[in-house]
Amino acid sequence: MPTKPELLDVRDLKVHFPLRGGVFDRLAGRDAGSVKAVDGVSFTLNAGEVLGVVGESGSGKTTLGRAIVGMAPVTGGTMRFEGDDLVSLRGNERRAARRRLQMVFQDPHASLNPSMDMLTAIGHPLRIHGVTKDEAEIKHRVSETLERVGLSPVERFLYKFPADLSGGQKQRAVIARAIILGPALLVADEPVSMLDMSVRAKILQLMIDLRDDLDLAYVYITHDLASAKFFCDRIAIMYLGRIVEIGPPSQIYDDPRHPYTRALLEAIPDPGVRREVPRDLPRGEVPDAAAPPLGCSFHPRCPHAFAPCGWESRDLRTLLDDRWAGQAEEVFERERGLLGDLTVLDRPATRATIPAGRGHNGDDVNELLERVRASDPAEPFWRGVERIDVRSSEAEVGFRTGVDPELVRSGEAEVACHLYDEYAPLAAD
Amino acid sequence: MSVSDLRITAPGSDTVLSVRDLKVWYGTPRGAVRAVDGVSFDLRRGETLGLVGESGCGKSTLGRGVLGLLPTAAKTAGSVVFEGQELVGASIRDLRRLRGPSLGLIFQEPMTRLNPLLRISEHFDETLRTHETSLSKAQRRRRSLDALGSVGIPPTRFDNYPHEFSGGMRQRIMIALVLVLNPAMVVADEPTTALDVLVEAQILRILADIKSSYDTAILLITHNLGIVAEACDRVAVMYAGKIVEQGDAAEVFQGPQHPYTAELLRSTISLSTTELHSIPGAPPDLVDPPPGCRFHPRCPSAMKVCAERVPLTVGSELGHDVACWLRVPDHLIGVGGTVPLERQEIARADEA
Numbered sequence: 001m002p003t004k005p006e007l008l009d010v011r012d013l014k015v016h017f018p019l020r021g022g023v024f025d026r027l028a029g030r031d032a033g034s035v036k037a038v039d040g041v042s043f044t045l046n047a048g049e050v051l052g053v054v055g056e057s058g059s060g061k062t063t064l065g066r067a068i069v070g071m072a073p074v075t076g077g078t079m080r081f082e083g084d085d086l087v088s089l090r091g092n093e094r095r096a097a098r099r100r101l102q103m104v105f106q107d108p109h110a111s112l113n114p115s116m117d118m119l120t121a122i123g124h125p126l127r128i129h130g131v132t133k134d135e136a137e138i139k140h141r142v143s144e145t146l147e148r149v150g151l152s153p154v155e156r157f158l159y160k161f162p163a164d165l166s167g168g169q170k171q172r173a174v175i176a177r178a179i180i181l182g183p184a185l186l187v188a189d190e191p192v193s194m195l196d197m198s199v200r201a202k203i204l205q206l207m208i209d210l211r212d213d214l215d216l217a218y219v220y221i222t223h224d225l226a227s228a229k230f231f232c233d234r235i236a237i238m239y240l241g242r243i244v245e246i247g248p249p250s251q252i253y254d255d256p257r258h259p260y261t262r263a264l265l266e267a268i269p270d271p272g273v274r275r276e277v278p279r280d281l282p283r284g285e286v287p288d289a290a291a292p293p294l295g296c297s298f299h300p301r302c303p304h305a306f307a308p309c310g311w312e313s314r315d316l317r318t319l320l321d322d323r324w325a326g327q328a329e330e331v332f333e334r335e336r337g338l339l340g341d342l343t344v345l346d347r348p349a350t351r352a353t354i355p356a357g358r359g360h361n362g363d364d365v366n367e368l369l370e371r372v373r374a375s376d377p378a379e380p381f382w383r384g385v386e387r388i389d390v391r392s393s394e395a396e397v398g399f400r401t402g403v404d405p406e407l408v409r410s411g412e413a414e415v416a417c418h419l420y421d422e423y424a425p426l427a428a429d
Numbered sequence: 430m431s432v433s434d435l436r437i438t439a440p441g442s443d444t445v446l447s448v449r450d451l452k453v454w455y456g457t458p459r460g461a462v463r464a465v466d467g468v469s470f471d472l473r474r475g476e477t478l479g480l481v482g483e484s485g486c487g488k489s490t491l492g493r494g495v496l497g498l499l500p501t502a503a504k505t506a507g508s509v510v511f512e513g514q515e516l517v518g519a520s521i522r523d524l525r526r527l528r529g530p531s532l533g534l535i536f537q538e539p540m541t542r543l544n545p546l547l548r549i550s551e552h553f554d555e556t557l558r559t560h561e562t563s564l565s566k567a568q569r570r571r572r573s574l575d576a577l578g579s580v581g582i583p584p585t586r587f588d589n590y591p592h593e594f595s596g597g598m599r600q601r602i603m604i605a606l607v608l609v610l611n612p613a614m615v616v617a618d619e620p621t622t623a624l625d626v627l628v629e630a631q632i633l634r635i636l637a638d639i640k641s642s643y644d645t646a647i648l649l650i651t652h653n654l655g656i657v658a659e660a661c662d663r664v665a666v667m668y669a670g671k672i673v674e675q676g677d678a679a680e681v682f683q684g685p686q687h688p689y690t691a692e693l694l695r696s697t698i699s700l701s702t703t704e705l706h707s708i709p710g711a712p713p714d715l716v717d718p719p720p721g722c723r724f725h726p727r728c729p730s731a732m733k734v735c736a737e738r739v740p741l742t743v744g745s746e747l748g749h750d751v752a753c754w755l756r757v758p759d760h761l762i763g764v765g766g767t768v769p770l771e772r773q774e775i776a777r778a779d780e781a
Contacts, residue, residue: 056625056627056628057596166711196484196652197483197652197653197693198707200696200698201698201707202707204698205705205707208705223625224626226698226700230702230705253700264627266630267626268626268655268700269630269653269655269658270658270659270699270700271655271657271658271694271697272658272694272699272701281630281634282627283631285596285597285627285628320583321585321586324583325581325582325583327578329574329584332574342585
């Protein structure tokens with residue numbers, strides 16, 4: 001198969017949203033930091049290809065999609081689309097590029113103006129981009145497009161309002177509006193997740209047909225690895241603003257590398273397979289992007305994390321909380337009493353000082369830590385602990401400084417995980 | 430195989446809920462919407478029953494109907510017996526007394542169900558003070574912390590406000606708020622729909638743990654067949670207000686007897702799916718549902734009888750029931766009834 005021409009080349013794309021911070025911070029000129037919604041994402045997409053961008057809420061996948069169509073402020077990197085850098089384009093040039101670059105949103109009910117009939121809504125891009133103002137021409141083009149997305153007989157739909165359509169029909173109309181200008185790339189953000197199971201297949205099939213007939217490329221954003229399997233030539237798994245694994249479906253599905261990819265695949269419920277919910281699920285949820293974990297951002301949830309993954313003070317807090325969630329009240333009260341103020345652990349640091357509670361000393365704190373360790377020595381957290389220094393009124397836990405993993409080639413894919421880079425030998429310890 | 434119009438089994442001693450020929454109709458200007466139209470099933474202690482079907486098939490209405498939580502425009506007929514007590518026609522006071530201590534409800538959107546102005550501890554305190562008036566303050570605290578611990582919320586977070594928790598944690602708190610009263614039955618209406626797949630798996634595991642440690646009966650309403658396969662002992666498939674098939678979840682999914690169940694399974698996109706499939710058409714308008722079997726206009730194996738007569742329910746010894754003419758012996762169908770139905774092409778436009 002001849003390689004198709006390159007359509008979109010994204011290099012080190014960053015979308016950072018500055019945090020405002022408090023009045024005093026601003027007066028003092030302190031930087032309140034930023035939310036790194038997209039933090040150094042790179043990929044290329046050829047004409048007629050589909051890139052699946054998969055991740056949980058908060059992974060930055062929607063922001064990435066919005067940045068591509070110019071709806072999110074890009075703070076760094078480049079996006080070369082059909083030869084032009086979308087980031088630096090302005091005014092008319094940018095508008096011209098937008099004709100070739102359209103978006104389909106998640107919620108079809110909210111994507112259509114309730115007071116526009118289909119002829120007006122789907123013909124709208126033709127007017128906005130100044131393609132034609134001729135009514136007959138617009139009607140002709142809209143009819144053609146309606147036919148293409150399966151809303152036929154066309155006469156039944158031209159003068160319908162969104163309220164008259166079902167969810168699937170609305171999404172067909174949204175797709176019609178997106179393709180009427182003849183784009184080369186559609187960014188589709190969860191286009192089927194609001195639809196009923198029995199309708200999802202129909203819309204996915206329509207998108208596949210459009211790819212084949214119009215040589216349309218997609219960035220298909222989804223949280224659902226199962227639907228991406230059908231449709232994508234390449235899959236990028238995102239976590240907290242980064243791509244953690246990217247590769248062809250053959251490897252992502254049959255031989256996933258990153259522990260996050262593996263977890264996502266295991267968690268998909270499957271009616272064909274009777275089985276229990278897997279027991280070694282990642283714990284917790286996607287952390288706050290304003291204060292991401294040190295080292296690898298997946299490490300607090302990772303069942304395979306080891307020494308260089310970035311263990312830190314906040315992980316100790318979580319460890320204690322998890323222990324207490326399963327204890328009787330009096331055990332919790334007794335153990336909690338051994339320790340002082342724990343909010344000191346909320347500040348990310350590789351040295352965590354735990355003050356002793358009233359009437360207790362550093363030895364008591366250390367003893368509790370050793371008890372926690374003894375109750376579950378296999379807990380990955382302890383692999384990151386280098387030492388515990390006991391002082392008179394506190395104990396200090398020192399962690400090995402974590403390293404943020406970068407994408408490295410592994411098989412046909414690229415993966416950002418220490419299990420596959422130069423730190424891998426340490427995992428055996 | 431036994432054949433009957435309405436299967437009547439004597440509810441066993443461990444039956445928590447017994448629903449017989451339940452009907453829930455809503456009045457609208459266009460006529461009555463028959464959202465639930467003659468539904469019968471049993472739910473046993475410590476059992477999870479999954480209720481599946483497309484949107485608009487009456488799943489949520491059935492769940493609410495069982496709890497007596499329907500709008501005033503709804504009319505209910507039939508019988509819902511919960512631990513020996515008839516709920517259809519029960520007074521609002523009696524129903525209120527049951528809701529909470531005996532009947533729990535887990536909603537779909539954990540984000541909107543907690544009061545943003547109350548601490549988590551206050552939510553629990555209010556619930557326990559209302560329903561268990563004899564408990565002391567210390568006992569209430571202990572009960573609350575136990576319930577929260579069983580869903581993995583640490584006691585250090587007891588005095589936090591709802592906004593300080595993530596979506597998955599809020600759903601855990603909702604579940605703990607239901608569990609703290611130790612109800613015999615819980616209706617969980619799409620409890621994981623708004624959650625990410627990993628968090629969804631965590632919640633499903635919690636539901637499985639509850640079932641074994643609290644011996645609670647759970648009616649789990651979902652549109653996701655995969656969740657049923659993972660979390661449910663039995664499954665009831667609903668179409669257009671009726672249960673068309675019910676039985677052991679693994680048995681139903683391995684050998685679906687009703688064409689609707691088979692079509693739903695084929696159209697579910699999972700990792701083992703090899704080709705995209707969809708059911709033609711959409712569920713019918715429940716003001717004027719099709720005659721005979723309601724699924725016949727979309728059914729790939731419809732026969733002449735299907736368009737004329739409501740199908741009989743065929744049950745197996747193991748409690749696998751199916752309402753489909755394909756499973757009824759020929760002599761009960763009548764001459765010429767088994768001729769394949771000439772199907773009207775479903776216009777592409779009518780497709781969802």
